[in-house]
Amino acid sequence: xxxxxxxxxxxxxxxxxxxxxxxxxxxxxxxxxxxxxxxxxxxxxxxxxxxxxxxxxxxxxxxxxxxxxxxxxxxxxxxxxxxxxxxxxxxxxxxxxxxxxxxxxxxxxxxxxxxxxxxxxxxxxxxxxxxxxxxxxxxxxxxxxxxxxxxxxxxxxxxxxxxxxxxxxxxxxxxxxxxxxxxxxxxxxxxxxxxxxxxxxxxxxxxxxxxxxxxxxxxxxxxxxxxxxxxxxxxxxxxxxxxxxxxxxxxxxxxxxxxxxxxxxxxxxxxxxxxxxxxxxxxxxxxxxxxxxxxxxxxxxxxxxxxxxxxxxxxxxxxxxxxxxxxxxxxxxxxxxxx
Numbered sequence: 026x027x028x029x030x031x032x033x034x035x036x037x038x039x040x041x042x043x044x045x046x047x048x049x050x051x052x053x054x055x056x057x058x059x060x061x062x063x064x065x066x067x068x069x070x071x072x073x074x075x076x077x078x079x080x081x082x083x084x085x086x087x088x089x090x091x092x093x094x095x096x097x098x099x100x101x102x103x104x105x106x107x108x109x110x111x112x113x114x115x116x117x118x119x120x121x122x123x124x125x126x127x128x129x130x131x132x133x134x135x136x137x138x139x140x141x142x143x144x145x146x147x148x149x150x151x152x153x154x155x156x157x158x159x160x161x162x163x164x165x166x167x168x169x170x171x172x173x174x175x176x177x178x179x180x181x182x183x184x185x186x187x188x189x190x191x192x193x194x195x196x197x198x199x200x201x202x203x204x205x206x207x208x209x210x211x212x213x214x215x216x217x218x219x220x221x222x223x224x225x226x227x228x229x230x231x232x233x234x235x236x237x238x239x240x241x242x243x244x245x246x247x248x249x250x251x252x253x254x255x256x257x258x259x260x261x262x263x264x265x266x267x268x269x270x271x272x273x274x275x276x277x278x279x280x281x282x283x284x285x286x287x288x289x290x291x292x293x294x295x296x297x298x299x300x301x302x303x304x305x306x307x308x309x310x311x312x313x314x315x316x317x318x319x320x321x322x323x324x325x326x327x328x329x330x331x332x333x334x335x336x337x338x339x340x341x342x343x344x345x346x347x348x349x350x351x352x353x354x355x356x357x358x359x360x361x362x363x364x
Contacts, residue, residue, distance in 0.1 A: 065351050069318070070361045072343035076104045076324035077364045084130035089122065093130060097137075104325030104362075105294035110332035114140055138359045144328055145355035150337040152284065152312060154188060159236040159244045161269060161281050163229075164314075165262060165304055166288035171316035173202060175288045175342065176247050177209030178350035179314070184213050188242040193232030194219035195265065196249045206247050212347070216241075225249060225261065226268040233272035233281065246282070259307050266308055286339065288314045294323035301334045312339040314350075324362055 070077070083096045094115060101111040117140040118133065127133050154160050166172035173196065183190050192210050194217060196202035203219050210217040216239070218232040229246050236244035246269065248262060266282065273281020287304045289297045297315075304310055313336050318324060327338065338353040 066357060066361070068343045068349070069341075069351075069357065070364050072318045073324045073358075073361045073364075077362055079103055080325075080363055081134070084134040086130050089127060089130060089133055093133070094119065101325055101328075105323040105329065106325035107295060107298065107329030107332065110144065110325075110328040113332055114144065114328065134363055138356075138363050141328065141359040141362065142356045144331050145358060147335045148313075148327065148331050148338040149353055149355045150312070150339065151352065152339045154183075154242060157278050157280065157283065159191070159233075159241045160283045161233055161236070161244045161246070161273065161278070162284040162286060163246045163248060163266060163269060163282045163308070164286045164288060165248050165308065167290075167300060168199065170288045170290040171342070172196075172288040173205050173209070173247055174345070175314045175316055175340070175350065176206065176245050177212065178342065178347055179340065180209060180213045180215055180245060181347050182350060183243055184215060189240075190215045191232060191236045191239065191241040191244045192217040193229055193244060193246040195225040195228040195232070196247045197223055197225050197228065199249060202247070202249075226265045229265055229269050230272040233269055233278075234276055237276035237278070259303070263307055284311045285309060286312045286314055287336070288316060291315050291318040291326070291341075292323060294326055295329065297326050298329050298333060301330055301336055305334060305336060310336045312337045314338075314340045314342070315353075316342045318343045324358075327358065 080097075080100050083093060083100050086093060097118075098111055098115055101114060102108070106114070114137065118137055121127075121136045121140060122133055125132070125136065127136060164172055164176055176192070180190050180192065190213070192206055192215060194203040194206045196206070197220070203221065207217055207219065218228060218235055220228050220231075225248065232244050232246060248265060249258070266285070269282050285308045287301060287310050289300060291297070293300070301310065301313065313330070315327065315338055318341055330336065330338075340350050341353050341358075342350045
């Protein structure tokens with residue numbers, strides 16, 4: 026199984042790893058990649074600034090006492106970490122502080138970063154491309170979450186890595202959705218399958234078959250925005266997934282769709298967790314894309330997701346620019362939350 030992220034080498038080798046045999050080209054690639062990643066981390070920290078401000082202020086005192094733990098509990102809840110994740114993190118922190126004999130709030134903060142990193146680590150996974158061709162990806166989300174924009178950004182990442190992409194404008198429910206996706210197709214110089222006023226499932230079926238016939242690496246299917254409470258519309262999404270599966274069989278694919286992604290607006294806080302539950306129950310999610318983390322005070326919701334419904338987070342976004350979509354890294358996120 027391949028992943029288009031393999032072409033982007035890690036910023037630094039694992040601790041203790043032998044790097045003496047690294048190829049010169051790898052070293053050059055690492056050097057080139059580092060500034061871009063650092064720029065991204067700066068934007069992430071700025072985007073999570075409001076959440077970080079609320080959490081970091083707890084550690085401004087001179088000693089560790091019960092009041093500090095109570096303030097931290099409140100801060101985590103305000104950041105939308107949720108009751109379950111908050112209770113877990115506080116218990117972890119108390120035990121780690123005891124085991125390490127931490128003496129200062131700054132030491133406690135470092136321990137919280139470690140605990141949060143461990144909690145978020147199961148969410149850290151790369152989007153796999155292959156082994157079947159094409160890899161078929163359904164993308165769902167409520168209206169306003171940034172679903173179509175995220176598809177455009179993801180298309181850019183895929184195309185930039187050398188993958189051939191076919192877009193499917195199966196969001197025939199929202200006015201101008203087809204036109205919006207067409208603009209993204211033109212910007213990324215990729216092909217698109219669309220039908221004016223066509224049945225969404227029919228568009229998706231045609232796209233899978235076209236992707237196979239044209240030997241595309243990836244087919245990205247834009248589905249209509251749905252609220253989890255719109256049960257009849259959620260049933261349409263289930264129908265689309267069944268039709269995509271039939272298209273896969275007709276195209277000789279053993280599995281289809283290969284990925285079902287949910288795009289979530291990072292500003293929605295605990296409602297994001299409710300969306301994950303609902304869409305996961307309906308469609309069987311394989312990954313998440315978290316958008317609009319710039320300016321939110323609710324970045325702790327990823328801790329709630331990790332604790333209660335640990336669907337992998339493939340990407341996070343902090344802006345509207347085409348390149349402002351990056352892979353999720355648990356430690357980077359934990360550090361940004363507690364900068």
